[in-house]
Amino acid sequence: MEYRELGRTGLKVSSICLGTMTWGEQNTEADGHAQMDYAIDNGINFFDTSEMYSVPPRPETQGSTEKIIGSWFKARKSRDKIILATKVAGRSPMNWLRDDKSPTEHSRKQIFEAVDKSLKRLQTDYIDLYQLHWPDRPVSLFGGHGLTYRHVEAPTHPIEEILATLAEVVKSGKVRHIGLSNETPWGTMTFLRHAEAKNLPRVQSIQNAYNLINRTFELGGAEIAHRDGVGLLAYSPLAQGYLTGKYQNGALPQGSRKQLFNRLQRYESPQADAAIERYLAIARKHGLDASQLANQFVTTRSFVTSNIIGATSMEQLKLAIGSRDVKWTDELEKDVNEAHAAQPNPCP
Numbered sequence: 001m002e003y004r005e006l007g008r009t010g011l012k013v014s015s016i017c018l019g020t021m022t023w024g025e026q027n028t029e030a031d032g033h034a035q036m037d038y039a040i041d042n043g044i045n046f047f048d049t050s051e052m053y054s055v056p057p058r059p060e061t062q063g064s065t066e067k068i069i070g071s072w073f074k075a076r077k078s079r080d081k082i083i084l085a086t087k088v089a090g091r092s093p094m095n096w097l098r099d100d101k102s103p104t105e106h107s108r109k110q111i112f113e114a115v116d117k118s119l120k121r122l123q124t125d126y127i128d129l130y131q132l133h134w135p136d137r138p139v140s141l142f143g144g145h146g147l148t149y150r151h152v153e154a155p156t157h158p159i160e161e162i163l164a165t166l167a168e169v170v171k172s173g174k175v176r177h178i179g180l181s182n183e184t185p186w187g188t189m190t191f192l193r194h195a196e197a198k199n200l201p202r203v204q205s206i207q208n209a210y211n212l213i214n215r216t217f218e219l220g221g222a223e224i225a226h227r228d229g230v231g232l233l234a235y236s237p238l239a240q241g242y243l244t245g246k247y248q249n250g251a252l253p254q255g256s257r258k259q260l261f262n263r264l265q266r267y268e269s270p271q272a273d274a275a276i277e278r279y280l281a282i283a284r285k286h287g288l289d290a291s292q293l294a295n296q297f298v299t300t301r302s303f304v305t306s307n308i309i310g311a312t313s314m315e316q317l318k319l320a321i322g323s324r325d326v327k328w329t330d331e332l333e334k335d336v337n338e339a340h341a342a343q344p345n346p347c348p
Contacts, residue, residue, distance in 0.1 A: 001043030001324065004305050006083070006129065007204025008229045009177050013046040013083050015299050016321060017233060019310035020047060024064025025054035026260070026312045032068040033075070035317055040081060042321050048207070048233065048308050050087040050133055051097060051118050056261050059096035063121050070123035083128045085233070087181055087207075088114040090134035091156070106136040106157050108165045115174050130175040131207055134182040136162060141182055142209075142266065147216065147348050159187070160194045167200045179233070181207035185220030192228055203230055205305055210234035212243055212279050212294055213272060213347045215340060222303040231305030234298045239347060242267040243294040245280045255312075271346040278339045286332060291316075295323035297336060 003012040018039045023032035036047070053065035066086065073079045088111055089097055089104040097104055098113060119125060134141055137156040140149065169175045178201050180188060188206055195202045206225075210217045210232060217232055225231045238244055240257060247267075252259045267276075283290040299307040311317035 003045075004231070006305060007177065007179075007231060008202065009204050011083055011128065011177075013306050014044045015304075015306055016044055016295075016324060017046040017048050017085075017306040017308045018044050019235065019308040020049045020065050020069065021053045021055045022310060022312050023054055023068045024061050025056075026255075026257070029068045029071060031312075032065075033072050034314065035311065036069070036072050037076075038314065038317060039321070040078065044321070045081060046083045046085070046306055048085045048235075049122075050089075051114050052087070052089050052094075052133065056263060057094060062096060063117070066118055066121035070121050074123050079124050084122070084124065085129035085131060085179070085207075086118050086122070086127055087131040087133035088118075090132060090182075091136045091138075092134075106132060106162045106165075108161075108168075111162075111165050111169065115169055119174060126173060127175045129177050129179050129205065130166070130169065131179040131181045131205070132162070132183070135184075135187055137187075139184060139187075147345070159190050160198065163191060163194050163200045164198070170201050177201070177204045179203055179205035179207065180230075181233075183208065185224060188221070188224055188230055189228075192230070205233050206230050207233040207235055207308070209236045210298060210301075210304070211237050211239045212297055212336065212340070213239050213267070213275050214345055216345050216348045217303075222301075225303035225305075232301075232303050233306050233308055234301075234304050235308045237295050237298040237307050237309065238291055239267050239276075239294075242272070242276055243279060244291045245276070248273070248276065248280070267347050269346060271343055275339065275343040275346045278342070279336070282332070282335045282339060285335070286329075288326060289319060291319055292323040292326050293332075295320055296326040296328055299324065300328045 002015040006013045049065050054061045091105045093103050095101045095103050138152040138154045166178050180203050191203045280290050283293040309320035
């Protein structure tokens with residue numbers, strides 16, 4: 001396993017991070033424990049979760065994933081072996097995360113409440129990386145409006161104010177470092193600017209979607225990663241399973257996320273189908289498993305700190321971790337970039 005520095009923290013995280021969002025919904029506590037055991041045995045030292053998980057978000061399962069990680073920490077006595085990342089929900093109508101049933105936002109009160117609840121569920125007294133799950137201000141998220149920015153005036157907590165609150169949390173010792181998620185280049189640079197001007201904590205990472213059919217991070221985020229040390233924690237490396245080919249030609253595997261929840265329309269269009277088919281053909285040409293091709297593409301990008309994998313079965317987990325052994329050749333790079341040029345970012 002390769003290890004890379006998390007921002008400018010000095011912490012070395014595995015180039016593959018264990019994603020956990022299905023634990024408590026599609027996976028049981030025993031499943032989660034088995035995945036963590038296998039991951040740590042194979043060199044992974046970085047876990048990512050969120051106060052909102054499991055997914056899809058609902059009151060009955062909120063916080064279940066953090067609880068599963070917490071029970072594993074307690075059983076294995078292994079907290080010191082893991083760099084742990086979790087997240088606080090951004091502004092949304094969800095009113096079941098907070099004690100007073102308020103919709104979520106990045107207010108001082110809510111951030112402090114969220115941190116304390118996560119610590120309790122995780123059975124730890126500190127979080128290594130605390131991330132803002134999505135911005136407090138209105139921005140296009142999760143495939144909405146494609147690559148178009150639509151300006152909306154709405155109530156929001158200023159970034160400087162949010163950063164000052166996070167500084168308090170870091171000073172308290174409950175959080176070691178902070179990061180962003182589902183953020184724009186403008187947002188990232190604004191956080192950096194306020195941190196420098198006010199001597200506030202510096203964001204160390206950004207967790208955004210990145211995969212063969214959504215390389216939009218390269219348009220602005222990649223340069224920030226290199227020049228300012230805010231590396232990408234890439235989620236959805238398999239485009240929620242579409243890059244494995246399991247949904248091609250209308251297939252709907254029993255027990256898949258699409259079959260259970262019907263939430264993956266971001267990856268459904270004639271342009272997406274054609275692009276995915278081309279990447280599947282590249283995998284066949286090179287004698288590779290399609291999922292391992294997609295995962296290793298993400299892991300080998302120079303601006304990626306860690307590739308957040310996810311699995312609902314041990315077979316999937318073994319394939320995902322085994323992708324590190326795929327030799328990324330010049331010919332693979334050429335084939336992938338030609339496919340990208342023919343149909344760039346069909347699923348931003």
